[in-house]
Amino acid sequence: MINKALSNAYETGSFYEGNMDFRESIFNLEPKLVEVEDFEALRYLYVKVKDISLRHKLLLVLRDIYNSQLSEFFRKAYKKERSLKMKLIAVRGLVKYVEEHEISKIMSHFMKILIKRPEHTPYNYKEYEYLRSPSGLPYLIKEYGYNCFHQVLEQVEKQYDAMPFQFKNHYTYDANDNIVELRTPDEMDQMIEEFFNKQLGDNYEIL
Numbered sequence: 001m002i003n004k005a006l007s008n009a010y011e012t013g014s015f016y017e018g019n020m021d022f023r024e025s026i027f028n029l030e031p032k033l034v035e036v037e038d039f040e041a042l043r044y045l046y047v048k049v050k051d052i053s054l055r056h057k058l059l060l061v062l063r064d065i066y067n068s069q070l071s072e073f074f075r076k077a078y079k080k081e082r083s084l085k086m087k088l089i090a091v092r093g094l095v096k097y098v099e100e101h102e103i104s105k106i107m108s109h110f111m112k113i114l115i116k117r118p119e120h121t122p123y124n125y126k127e128y129e130y131l132r133s134p135s136g137l138p139y140l141i142k143e144y145g146y147n148c149f150h151q152v153l154e155q156v157e158k159q160y161d162a163m164p165f166q167f168k169n170h171y172t173y174d175a176n177d178n179i180v181e182l183r184t185p186d187e188m189d190q191m192i193e194e195f196f197n198k199q200l201g202d203n204y205e206i207l
Helices: 004-012 020-027 036-048 052-063 068-080 084-094 100-120 125-131 137-144 147-161 185-206
Strands: 171-173 179-181
Touching: 004 020, 004 036, 020 052, 036 052, 036 068, 052 068, 052 084, 068 084, 084 100, 084 125, 084 137, 100 147, 125 147, 125 171, 137 147
Parallel strands: none
Antiparallel strands: 171 179
8 A cells, every 4th residue: 555645645636756755655665565546546646747767666566566457557658658668668567468469569669769769869778778678678578479579679689789889788677677787887987988089089080
């Protein structure tokens, strides 16, 4: 059952996202403790909060609950979210309740967005690392084996491989969605900074 801070936020429609009690109430949520009567409050908060870290946590909690009442919520969450990471979390929530043909249609749309990513985000390692991690497409392939998941992962790997090495293998995510650092933040920042400095230097020489 959700605590008083979240209940009040839902009942009054008034809350401050910077309030530590409010934030901790969300970050401390556990799927096994959420009851059916809590769904509406959590769905409401997911729609209303602006902080992506709070919305991410709410989406993960609802994803890890099994109740067919949530299927429509995940359809809407997929449409609402802009990042491929958040969209895939919504897919993981939805796939438990619908047939393969519906998921295939959604992943066809997902693929179109993915293919366009390099046009405006050529070094899109932050999204790619989640999609290719044990929490992402490999999980869906292992659990469901749908061809659409295989196809999207192949495209992710193709776009990942096309990036310079300075943007690869800085971190990943484990099976519980926890970030796993493969390099220190300083090492990561240094590699990326050196890449852009070299790009600037090369461009200067051309001029």
